Amino acid sequence: MMQNDVMTVAKGVLTSYLERNGCRKTPERYAILEAAYGMGSYFTLESLSDKLAESHFNVSRATLYNTMRLFIELRLIIRHRFQTGTRYEACLATSSHCHQVCTVCGSISDIDIPEMVNVMRGVKLKRFRGEQYTLYVYGVCSSCAYRIRKAQAARNQ
Ligand SMILES: [Zn+2]
The missing domain is CATH 3.30.1490.190 (Ferric-uptake regulator, C-terminal dimerisarion domain)
Known part of the structure; x- marks a missing residue:
């Protein structure tokens, strides 16, 4: 899959979940998803937060954490526990x-x-x-x- 297609599928997964559960489709959730999928390989919450800040999206630590937990549940993100600490990975393509x-x-x-x-x-x-x-x-x-x-x-x- 091309990177753009991956993004479209990932957004689709999120949208159908939010609609099914009557949740608001907040721009923050999509911005976090997009940033996570643009991170390349493994990333920390800090680096994701920095990337969001770069694109002038300031989300609170709690929002970021809760949104990542949702993405993990939806299998849009994998959490790795390495010896050097927790790393996240956008995992739809692989x-x-x-x-x-x-x-x-x-x-x-x-x-x-x-x-x-x-x-x-x-x-x-x-x-x-x-x-x-x-x-x-x-x-x-x-x-x-x-x-x-x-x-x-x-x-x-
Ligand atoms: Zn080494």
Whole structure:
């Protein structure tokens, strides 16, 4: 899906939810959704709030938090709990995915593991209907590994 289509689908999900539940279609909710989907990859509430402020949309911390909770419920946003803190991700375009998390610097990168699709299809879940999965591979990224090796070499001299 193109980024614009993703945005349209995401807005559609929000609109139908608001209409079904008799909620007001406040411009804040749409502005937050649009900003979240424009964030690229993982983001914090602070960075989202900064981005909204940039476009002169000042929403309170409570509004932002409650709106993000709604988006998580609607599966428009995924909340990740990394060691370095909570990160959010606009997730409509990508369904299931795998992340590499560096335990030294906290950097997160995505990785394609095609085999995981078949593995997860064969997994029997316990009284649970699975819809998506996220796999975290924890370890040390190559630049941290390089720095550690260099530091060790320097110590051994
Ligand atoms: Zn690292």
